Amino acid sequence: MKNKNLLSIEHYAESFGTNKHKPKDYIKYLKRCVSLKETYISNNDEENAKRCLLLESILQIQHNYLKTYKLILKNKHDSAWSCIIDIENEIELIKPYIEVDFAKYKLDIVKDKNTKIQTLFPYTLFFSAGYTVGNYRCSICGEVITLRHRCNHKKGQIYNGRWCFWIKENITNFDHVAVVTNPKDKRCIPKEFNGKRFDFSVVDELVIHIKRPYLNWDLKWSKLRHPHDLFKDVKETDYCPCGSDKLYKDCCLKESGVLRPHVDFDFGQGFSDNPNIIKYHYPKSKDNVSAFKSDMQGIIMTMK
Structure with missing residues (x-):
């Protein structure tokens, strides 16, 4: 049986795009979601911890989507572009976990509009930095990742309410910045x-x-x-x-x-x-x- 707080967060996320949705309540529900997630993590309730983590991302995507348009109206186009790319990255991250519920939270519409509005921005060239990474470390277990040794955790997977990603360490030889058309990070734009x-x-x-x-x-x-x-x-x-x-x-x-x-x-x-x-x-x-x-x-x- 789901916690009442968890249900209230889900209902708020589901109301996005309707007259019932109140953007000003975003912070309240986000804090509630984060707090609930930490409780589930402490209790080793992996399923509900994962659900809270995904809801946290859904709330942030919805918030950034509304924020994008407000920033454009305020002539803060660079910041709006950053929101657009954040939305794109976050959707790609969580989509494998919420395929069934994707439309329920209007994420299918958000993804479509977010992709289309990018075509109206004048950015066609981006910056890409060149450097050497000494090693990577797993965010879950802290083990060093090498070509010969990898831990049992996989990047982009969820483990007890936490995303697994590789932390870059000992970065050296920052020797150039390239101008590219297809960067890893589209937020690196010229002014x-x-x-x-x-x-x-x-x-x-x-x-x-x-x-x-x-x-x-x-x-x-x-x-x-x-x-x-x-x-x-x-x-x-x-x-x-x-x-x-x-x-x-x-x-x-x-x-x-x-x-x-x-x-x-x-x-x-x-x-x-x-x-x-x-x-x-x-x-x-x-x-x-x-x-x-x-x-x-x-x-x-x-x-x-």
């Missing part, structure tokens, strides 16, 4: 690009129209023709703004417009077969960067 600020107009355009709990929206990407008038500064012998690596005169100049990315926003009414274009998105000034290279400049937005 500027070539001395210019990033442009977040596209993600801002989405978020300002969404109301809490930020679940009832969708987007899809395609490509549409932009009027040639928007490319008056591009010469016929320049590379085509569509990014094809062909000359403008040999590519889109022969067409009705330049083929550029298009994002269609839907707020619950469904996508239109013939969308009405409401905005051609370009950087507001030369100080803001989204750049043709990242496919974020010249985006057409449609809302329904």
Whole structure:
């Protein structure tokens, strides 16, 4: 039989995305969950300790999801991005344990929206540090992990309410930072690009129209023709703004417009077969960067 406190935490997590859910109660339920987990750990109740650990992650995912949109509205895009990646990592960690209950806590929706909103951010390059790890140590038993010796615990598994992970020790030879497109940690982002600020107009355009709990929206990407008038500064012998690596005169100049990315926003009414274009998105000034290279400049937005 489940503890009443445990049931109340589960009911709170299940209410996410409904009018019954009260975000201000997050800290109260999180503290209750952590306290209950420690009690189960002390009593060697592994099953309930594991349940509390997973609920702890679920509450944090839901909280960070709501927090992401608030941070974007406050123009704290770097912090919002960190929340987005935290959500992504946490979902991947707990999903094998809660496949049956995934939809019950709206995590299927959170995962979908969290993946899609990433496509609206201008980040395409990330930092990756190069260093040497002397050894790893198991977080559960404390044994040193080597090529020839490993303990019986496995990374990413739960043991009596604790995650097993490897602790890096004796880190040396911190010799370089690489710029990569597919990093292990997508939170390692540049603040500027070539001395210019990033442009977040596209993600801002989405978020300002969404109301809490930020679940009832969708987007899809395609490509549409932009009027040639928007490319008056591009010469016929320049590379085509569509990014094809062909000359403008040999590519889109022969067409009705330049083929550029298009994002269609839907707020619950469904996508239109013939969308009405409401905005051609370009950087507001030369100080803001989204750049043709990242496919974020010249985006057409449609809302329904």
